[in-house]
Structures are given as structure tokens and as C-alpha cells.
Amino acid sequence: MANPHQALYDEAKAMVFLTGAGVSTASGIPDFRSANGLYQQxxxxxxxxxxxxxxxxxxxxxxxxxQNLYFPDAKPNVIHQKQAALTQQDRATVITQNIDNLYELAETKHLIDFHGNLYDLYCVKCHQKVSLVDYQTSRIHSSDGGEIRPNIVLYDEPIDSQNVQKSVAAMQQADLVVIVGTSMRVYPFAGLLDYVNPRAKVIAVNQEPLQLPIAFEMVTTDASQYFKELKINA
Ligand SMILES: [Zn+2]
Incomplete structure (x- = not known):
């Protein structure tokens, strides 16, 4: 089977992938916000x-x-790999809500970690970077007793303003926007749709049909299969 949008991907010069937990479930990382996660959870x-x-x-x-967030043995899957390949051609930007580092492992060139990255760890006292091994050993920075934390956006913290600016600029310049593995219900990420270039084609690839406030084409399918079928032409 061929990807139904192959020609669009071949021609696009400024793609934006807006992605979420559904991209990483195929790598074995559970989606703690998904339908099988109870509201209480x-x-x-x-x-x-x-x-x-x-x-x-x-x-x-x-x-x-x-106990809940770190999966250091997880590997990128075909969705990360195909999107990464398009960024390496300087034709695409990935804006992800995922904090799992899999896009980095896939060598994604133009990447915005909208909610930060679990593997980017620092001491809140001295602001030095700390390795995952050190963090797994202790939450306390050995040299000064400071608390170590991951550089992720916690629920009561604002999004990094540079990430917001870069994301808005990518949306305004986009000629193709592809939403993958996210229901686009978490703000402010979902608000990026307000900035979509009116000339851009918008596609959503998701297991469950989405409701969005803009015109788009819904592809209700397994994203792994969809990206497996996409050929990356030089
Ligand atoms: Zn420190």
C-alpha cells in the first residue's frame, strides 16, 4: 500500500508535525492521559x-x-524515523508534547520539545546539568546538596517562551501541517492551531477521529502503518 498523501509530502517545503503520546505508544511508552487512563489518574x-x-x-x-515516566530502553519507531528524515532534508519541523527523548534518538534536526525533555536534568541550586545515571542514583546533587529535576514543563509552570515563539513561526510558515497521535485538547499546545497558515493543508492521523476548530482531513488509522507506507524521496 502507498501512503495516501505521498505527493503532498514529496512537494511540501515547510511541513510541521504536531505530535503527542500516540507517537510513542508504538515504542512501548504508555500514554498516561489517554482513554484507558482514568480521569482520576x-x-x-x-x-x-x-x-x-x-x-x-x-x-x-x-x-x-x-516509577511512571522513565523508559530508558525505549527506541524510536517508524513514525519518529520518517519525520526525522524529513527534518534532515530541512523541509519539516517537529513540535512535540512528548518528553521521552525519542525524537532526539531518531536524530530529528528541527525539533521543538514543547513540554521539555525528561533526560535534560539539572540541579535547581547550581543549574548544572546532571546525568540520568546520577539522577537514578539520587535526587540530590552530590556536589552541593541541591535538588535535581528534569527540565520538563510541570502542570503549574509556563511553556518556555522561545519554544512558543519558534512554534508559532513554524505554524505561520507551514505549507503542510500533520497532527499525529494527539487529540489536540491540551492547551496551550492546542492553541498552535490558531496560527496555522491559511494556505496550509492540515491532516490529522489518529486512531480516534478528532474534532478540531479548523478545516482538516481526518485519517483514522494506525500512525505506524501510515508512516511505514510513506516513502522519503531525496
Ligand atoms: Zn548543584
Missing amino acids: NQRAEYYLSHQYFATDPAGFYDYCQ
């Missing part, structure tokens, strides 16, 4: 992944992250 996640919780119970925050 989502509420708990929002509590445990807040700066307020990190500040009041750093040991509990550390345990929650270690």
Missing part, C-alpha cells in the same frame, strides 16, 4: 507533576517520576 498526574508538589514533597515527586 489524570488528576493524580496533574498533582504529582506540579511544581507545587516538587517543592513540598521532593522525595515523592522523584519516586513518581522514576
Whole structure:
């Protein structure tokens, strides 16, 4: 089978991929916000992944992250790989809500980690970078006793303003926008659709049909199959 949009991908010069947890489930990373995650679990996640919780119970925050968020053996899948290949041709930007580092492992050239990256760790006291191995050993920075945290956007924290600006600029310049593995219901990420170039074609690839506030083509399918069928032409 051929990808139904092959010609669009061949011709596009400024693609934007807006992606979420559905891209990484094929790599074995569970989606803690998805339909099989109960509302109550989502509420708990929002509590445990807040700066307020990190500040009041750093040991509990550390345990929650270690037990629920880190999958250091996970590998990029065909969705990451095909999108990464298009960025390497300087024809695409990936804007992801995922914090799992899989786009980095796939060598994505133009990448915006809208919600940060779990593997980018630093000490809140001295702001030095810390390795995952050191963080797995202890949540305390050995040289100064400071708390170590991942550079991810917690639920009560703002998005990095540079990431917002770069994302808006990519949306305004886009000629093809492809939404993959996200329901586009989490703000401010979902608000990026307000900035889509009116001349851009918008496609959504998702297991469940989406409702979006803009004109788009819905492809209700398995994103892995869809990207497996996409040929990357030089
Ligand atoms: Zn430190």
C-alpha cells in the first residue's frame, strides 16, 4: 500500500508535525492521559507533576517520576524515523508534547520539545546539568546538596517562551501541517492551531477521529502503518 498523501509530502517545503503520546505508544511508552487512563489518574498526574508538589514533597515527586515516566530502553519507531528524515532534508519541523527523548534518538534536526525533555536534568541550586545515571542514583546533587529535576514543563509552570515563539513561526510558515497521535485538547499546545497558515493543508492521523476548530482531513488509522507506507524521496 502507498501512503495516501505521498505527493503532498514529496512537494511540501515547510511541513510541521504536531505530535503527542500516540507517537510513542508504538515504542512501548504508555500514554498516561489517554482513554484507558482514568480521569482520576489524570488528576493524580496533574498533582504529582506540579511544581507545587516538587517543592513540598521532593522525595515523592522523584519516586513518581522514576516509577511512571522513565523508559530508558525505549527506541524510536517508524513514525519518529520518517519525520526525522524529513527534518534532515530541512523541509519539516517537529513540535512535540512528548518528553521521552525519542525524537532526539531518531536524530530529528528541527525539533521543538514543547513540554521539555525528561533526560535534560539539572540541579535547581547550581543549574548544572546532571546525568540520568546520577539522577537514578539520587535526587540530590552530590556536589552541593541541591535538588535535581528534569527540565520538563510541570502542570503549574509556563511553556518556555522561545519554544512558543519558534512554534508559532513554524505554524505561520507551514505549507503542510500533520497532527499525529494527539487529540489536540491540551492547551496551550492546542492553541498552535490558531496560527496555522491559511494556505496550509492540515491532516490529522489518529486512531480516534478528532474534532478540531479548523478545516482538516481526518485519517483514522494506525500512525505506524501510515508512516511505514510513506516513502522519503531525496
Ligand atoms: Zn548543584
